[in-house]
Amino acid sequence: MLGRDFLRNLVNRLFITACLLATVAAITALVFILWSLVVQGIGGIDLDVFTKDTPPPGSEGGLLNAMVGSLMMCAMAMAIAIIVGILAGTWLAEYGGHTRYGAVVRFLNDVLLSAPSILVGLFVYELLVRPFEGFSGYAGAVALAFLATPIVTRTTEDILNLQSHALREAGIALGTPKWLVTRKIIWRAAGAGLLTGGLLGFARISGETAPLLFTALNNQFFSADMTKPMASLPAVIFQFALSAYDDWRRLAWAGALIIAVVVLSINIIVRFIAREKKHA
Amino acid sequence: MNAFNSGDEGFTPSPRSSAGDTASLRPPVRGAWFDPIFEYLCLSAATLLLASLGGLVISLAIGGWPALSHFGWSFFTSTTWNPVTDVYGAAGAIAGTLITSFVALALALPVAIGIAVYLVEFCPRAIARPIAIAVELLAGIPSIVYGMWGLFIFAPLFAEYVQMPLMMNAAPGSLAEKLFAGIPNGANILSASIILSIMILPYMAAVLRELLMTVPPQVREAAYGLGCTPFEVVTSVIVPYIKRGMIGVVMLGLGRALGETMAVTFVIGNAHGFPDSIFASGATLASTIANEFTEATGDLHTSALIALGLVLFIITFTVLALARLLLSSQKY
Numbered sequence: 055m056l057g058r059d060f061l062r063n064l065v066n067r068l069f070i071t072a073c074l075l076a077t078v079a080a081i082t083a084l085v086f087i088l089w090s091l092v093v094q095g096i097g098g099i100d101l102d103v104f105t106k107d108t109p110p111p112g113s114e115g116g117l118l119n120a121m122v123g124s125l126m127m128c129a130m131a132m133a134i135a136i137i138v139g140i141l142a143g144t145w146l147a148e149y150g151g152h153t154r155y156g157a158v159v160r161f162l163n164d165v166l167l168s169a170p171s172i173l174v175g176l177f178v179y180e181l182l183v184r185p186f187e188g189f190s191g192y193a194g195a196v197a198l199a200f201l202a203t204p205i206v207t208r209t210t211e212d213i214l215n216l217q218s219h220a221l222r223e224a225g226i227a228l229g230t231p232k233w234l235v236t237r238k239i240i241w242r243a244a245g246a247g248l249l250t251g252g253l254l255g256f257a258r259i260s261g262e263t264a265p266l267l268f269t270a271l272n273n274q275f276f277s278a279d280m281t282k283p284m285a286s287l288p289a290v291i292f293q294f295a296l297s298a299y300d301d302w303r304r305l306a307w308a309g310a311l312i313i314a315v316v317v318l319s320i321n322i323i324v325r326f327i328a329r330e331k332k333h334a
Numbered sequence: 335m336n337a338f339n340s341g342d343e344g345f346t347p348s349p350r351s352s353a354g355d356t357a358s359l360r361p362p363v364r365g366a367w368f369d370p371i372f373e374y375l376c377l378s379a380a381t382l383l384l385a386s387l388g389g390l391v392i393s394l395a396i397g398g399w400p401a402l403s404h405f406g407w408s409f410f411t412s413t414t415w416n417p418v419t420d421v422y423g424a425a426g427a428i429a430g431t432l433i434t435s436f437v438a439l440a441l442a443l444p445v446a447i448g449i450a451v452y453l454v455e456f457c458p459r460a461i462a463r464p465i466a467i468a469v470e471l472l473a474g475i476p477s478i479v480y481g482m483w484g485l486f487i488f489a490p491l492f493a494e495y496v497q498m499p500l501m502m503n504a505a506p507g508s509l510a511e512k513l514f515a516g517i518p519n520g521a522n523i524l525s526a527s528i529i530l531s532i533m534i535l536p537y538m539a540a541v542l543r544e545l546l547m548t549v550p551p552q553v554r555e556a557a558y559g560l561g562c563t564p565f566e567v568v569t570s571v572i573v574p575y576i577k578r579g580m581i582g583v584v585m586l587g588l589g590r591a592l593g594e595t596m597a598v599t600f601v602i603g604n605a606h607g608f609p610d611s612i613f614a615s616g617a618t619l620a621s622t623i624a625n626e627f628t629e630a631t632g633d634l635h636t637s638a639l640i641a642l643g644l645v646l647f648i649i650t651f652t653v654l655a656l657a658r659l660l661l662s663s664q665k666y
Contacts (some may be wrong), residue, residue, distance in 0.1 A: 070565070077449045231365050267624060
């Protein structure tokens with residue numbers, strides 16, 4: 055009997071140790087990735103990165119055009135995603151979420167959440183690039199919007215479902231039309247949550263490369279014209295990282311560091327908002 | 335009946351039902367006219383989501399049709415991918431996609447289970463939350479960053495400390511020699527799988543953690559009350575309780591891995607044809623599209639790449655749909 059209990063305890067100890075090791079391994083991976091990103095990227099970050107355009111190989115330059123392009127496309131994509139996503143999420147939460155059609159929409163939205171982003175790139179290529187015979191910033195923005203909308207929809211529905219029925223009933227009892235109840239009471243009460251959804255969507259698309267490759271393409275020069283091919287930070291990183299030039303690679307690391315810092319800060323801010331909300 | 339009706343008349347809250355009594359009608363509420371329009375707008379937004387998925391399938395099918403009809407079934411069985419002679423077969427890329435994804439899943443699943451179990455069952459409360467957040471942050475890092483890290487940091491280390499020793503020690507003519515054959519530059523199917531496993535790990539750990547937290551405390555306490563060790567509680571009570579959900583998590587991780595593009599494109603080495611060893615360079619559906627699409631030489635080449643996209647869509651959609659079905663059947 056003693057032997058069996060000893061074995062049970064041993065197995066148990068080993069199991070707990072293995073679980074601990076798995077956690078330590080994941081944290082180590084995170085630290086290792088971030089550390090090497092900082093080590094490789096920090097040397098490339100100077101004022102030039104933010105003030106000069108992408109250079110031809112062998113000369114001085116920065117990432118200004120790529121950052122401006124990324125910001126413009128992400129901003130436009132988020133404008134589309136927030137409008138469509140919040141309305142769709144509202145429909146799921148307030149109107150038709152319980153119907154069969156609602157269940158289908160919710161299900162396919164969940165599938166879209168993790169659909170491969172490169173397929174969205176191909177789709178938008180067929181939709182906007184081939185018919186209009188040219189890569190454009192608009193096509194890039196639309197591709198990014200396709201990726202962000204499911205995230206906004208999902209968080210909107212979740213947050214609206216958390217709002218109490220008493221709020222809705224109070225509004226209706228005053229004779230307020232439902233859309234005003236939704237807009238002025240429910241959306242306002244869910245404000246922080248809706249912001250979270252938007253931020254998560256932005257964090258997701260700001261690092262996306264695959265959907266931009268065949269939609270916005272890339273641009274060596276500064277361009278704020280969204281009807282023309284447009285540079286973006288991820289696409290420039292992709293091009294520069296795989297090149298054979300040391301100064302291009304240094305810029306790619308600097309760009310990767312910038313994106314990672316932006317995305318990680320947004321994720322941390324989101325958690326902060328969620329926590330504030332819980333305490334309130 | 336009549337008497338009841340007339341007696342009730344005085345208490346009817348809405349005078350609208352009694353004809354002719356317009357004086358007591360309340361004026362229409364301001365903005366009420368917009369109510370149906372608003373509902374219609376919301377419905378259209380939801381429908382737009384459906385339409386985008388439908389449009390995705392249709393456009394891939396239309397774009398890929400020329401290649402599919404040109405090559406027929408051989409598109410799926412041939413391993414030749416040659417833009418020069420304009421002959422395209424997807425078998426190599428399909429195999430690359432499936433191999434990298436399943437190896438990544440096999441590597442990530444035990445670790446993800448370990449993390450989730452540790453955080454929910456064993457970890458002191460005070461540090462469980464920060465660790466959970468740190469693990470989830472791994473999920474936020476864009477895939478291009480993983481790709482660069484994989485290519486410049488991980489691949490050289492992998493080549494020096496794993497690939498080279500294995501190749502040196504493999505006896506000539508043995509199975510090991512065949513298995514470890516390849517250019518020792520760290521850009522191969524196995525290192526792509528390892529990078530993929532790091533990428534899908536946080537998603538899987540996060541969803542598993544949520545699943546574990548749904549197990550009612552009574553179930554746990556009952557098992558402990560019988561004298562089970564924590565290991566026995568986890569394996570014989572908790573895991574069976576969340577079994578369906580766990581299969582969902584596996585499918586979710588698989589879905590992510592199948593469609594991952596940039597990180598794999600950096601690390602896999604981009605060689606066409608059927609991979610003959612996991613230390614050989616390969617290609618996946620997504621990496622082939624990313625690499626060649628903008629440089630496609632002709633219409634058939636473009637169409638073949640879109641057809642690869644269609645294949646990828648069918649595989650990932652099936653896997654993700656199964657994942658969602660299994661996860662939603664597990665009551666949160």
